Amino acid sequence: MDFQLSDDQRALRSGMRDLLGAVFDRDRLRAAVERGGGVDRGLWRELGAAGFFALRLPEEAGGVGLGLPEAVLLFEEAGRALLPGPLVATHLAAGLVKGAAEGEAVVTAAEGGGLPVADLGGADAVLVAGGVLTGEELAAFVAGARPVRSMDPLTSLHRVEGRSAGAGASEAYPGALRGEGALLTAAEQLGSAARTTEMAVQHAGAREQFGSLIGSFQAVKHLCADMLARTEPARSAVYAAAVTGDPVEIAAAKLLADDAAVRNARDCLQIHGGMGFTWEADVHLHLKRAWLRAARWLTAAEAEEILAGGLGPVRPLYGGSAALG
Amino acid sequence: MDLTYTEAEEEFRRRLGEWLAAVLPGLPPKPSPDDWPARRAYDTTWQRMLYDAGYAGLHWPEDAGGQGATPTQHLIFLEETEKAGAPYVGANFVGLLHAGPTVAAEGTAEQRARWLPPVLRGDEVWCQGFSEPDAGSDLAALRTRAVRDGDDYVVSGSKIWTSHAEVADWCELLVRTDPDAPKHRGISWLAMPMDAPGITVRPLRTLAGSTEFAEVFLDEVRVPVRNRVGAENDGWRVTMVTLSFERGTAFVGEVVACRRTLDALAAEARRNGKWDDAVLRRRLGRLNAEFRALWRLTQWNVAESERTGGVPGIGGSVFKLRYSRTRQELYEAAAEVLGADAFDLDREWALDRLSSLSYTIAAGTSQIQRNIVAERILGLPKGR
Incomplete structure (x- = not known):
């Protein structure tokens, strides 16, 4: 057993961090905020060229030929950087929608369940429970949608009327697709949770009050410690779920990563004090995205039910499978 | 990221499972939680069985009499013994997991030869004398004094939260040997025989109603200087070395x-x-x-x-x-x-x-x- 990143996986992760540092630095993040989100087609193509969308397609299909463990590392970095756009849906659409793998097409997903559709404006296709909407079907779908004043400045949202145009409930999504969507979203949450922990620690180690760094006060440092104690179990859960692909394990990953992202952003905001409440600080961007992602693919209630279903009646603890042990 | 176990690890798991299935049915019934001598006997019997089967001191280095197992093998051992309902480490906890590794890392050849084999065989039980009524989280504030008198230290003070004190043979004891030094620098690590005159053990009853640990009062207890592990006043480092294991x-x-x-x-x-x-x-x-x-x-x-x-x-x-x-x-x-x-x-x-x-x-x-x-x-x- 070697449940650690391989050298290749480390290189992949740091490569992604370097790429995002170059193409989506803080200035571009803030520019995207002022623009009100939306997809930057140039950036989308750069991600495509880097293999972000084609990562899990087989090499003979023009993909990179890697798996979910590598994908979660890339999505973790995307979550850290607050990279906007329908990253998960376009990644899932690689191989299903022409141009998605290369970053030429922007594909979003309608999960149903009354959840607004993200990044619909300008999307080339929409994943729905029954398949993919393009062309006239897409046009009809967009015509039936009305924009929502989105709480997250980096994600435009549209409400879709009724159950027309193929937008079914997310449960009707093929299980594998839904599970992968939940897992990759959990990976983004993990990246955000780790990032807000860093932001909180940086601020607590720089800000002075009462003649001391506020990070020397236990009331503050204990908040930071709790942030790490949320992030690390979530990390293990996300990575393990990526290795096993087990639905119960994916539910655990989503539940814990959602918790870590939302609660860490809340604590990070608290530690930033008044500045944390301003538009100028990045903290609110993490919190708003975290709230939105928590509602996507697999909610806490759904995850908890799956996890409850995975308990007893008394059976071998690890299903007798060493691979899952 | 690989969650599969290697063939060698699976083989280790399989052999352990076979052994557990063979020996666990032959264990005596679990003793009453209040019967400390019986608990000691039960736990040390289990330790002896582990020793005879080659599983004693799995994680100890080989030159200390252990098996030099990898962390993963240790994980498998703990997982499988728990799943099989095997006894806990119990009375052997301090000997196997703290005092023993401390002696292995910091003791002289003579000290290792004296103290390590009996722990592995389940012949001797250790307890821990670290915490004091006024030194809990702030362990380095401990005040139990040890004063040199010839070839002995004369130790006075009190310890608390000591599990298995009633039935232990040895106590790994932290004492203050230099009251004038900064608090972390005046501490020494001693192996105190629990049958030495001047030791009084008073069981403490927990809120669960049982007596899981005790207070230990030390009134001019003589501990030979040769029972000190590590240098005088270097006991804090000696202790932390093991905790970081x-x-x-x-x-x-x-x-x-x-x-x-x-x-x-x-x-x-x-x-x-x-x-x-x-x-x-x-x-x-x-x-x-x-x-x-x-x-x-x-x-x-x-x-x-x-x-x-x-x-x-x-x-x-x-x-x-x-x-x-x-x-x-x-x-x-x-x-x-x-x-x-x-x-x-x-x-x-x-x-x-x-x-x-x-x-x-x-x-x-x-x-x-x-x-x-x-x-x-x-x-x-x-x-x-």
């Missing part, structure tokens, strides 16, 4: 046990109708996520220690912080499942709920763990 395996058996309890709780809730309560059912589901993640974090920490040659140490603080609270939540959920039966201490889990109250206190309170995480991992400044 932790390879991520400290809670393996407990996490396995918690997952089994959670399954049993779900089965009981389905039986008694509580499963229809969505709030409780979802609460159990969330605990499933927590313990699964803690199991994966254990595997992560063990694999990390295998790669680095075994220095995670502080990573254990993150784990303990989360685990101790989650295990308390497990028994709070158990009380919900039990309903009115939660007040009947003869019902399974009712007593565990009481015992679990110690988890966020023992071996470093959650508040101290947060300080460690914040200062040593996150790099925040020390302070008040």
